Amino acid sequence: MTSDSEHPVLAAGCVLWRRSPVDGGLEICLVHRPKYDDWSHPKGHLKRDEEQLAAALREVEEETGYRAAPGAPLSQTHYEVNGRPKQVSYWAAEATSGAFTPNDEVDLILWLPPTAARERLTQPRDKDLVDELLALPQR
16 A cells, blocks of 8 residues: 555646737746745646646636646656655646736736746746747747
């Protein structure tokens, strides 16, 4: 019998992007979580029997207020939280519609050009996802 500590916590999220309404340049959405006082990409845990991509898009909408069109899969990140392994699957996703409303989980979002987004992100593993998005063929 395996214990819970051996099974990774599964989560999914997106590197959410759009074209700037000002100059048409690429902007990436970052979320601020007051519980951790960090800046990250929108992500969250999978619900029971939920597909990873469905979870990623649900979490984007819950955390940012934006619906998104999924694009290419990006890397998975692996790290430990409270002594348990966590695995987060990511996709590139273009924001299609919506508006942000602060909530208990996310109190702020920022739309930033890629260089500024890399600088603002708290975790180095999240910075690598920006580089992956930029390396994709035409977005």
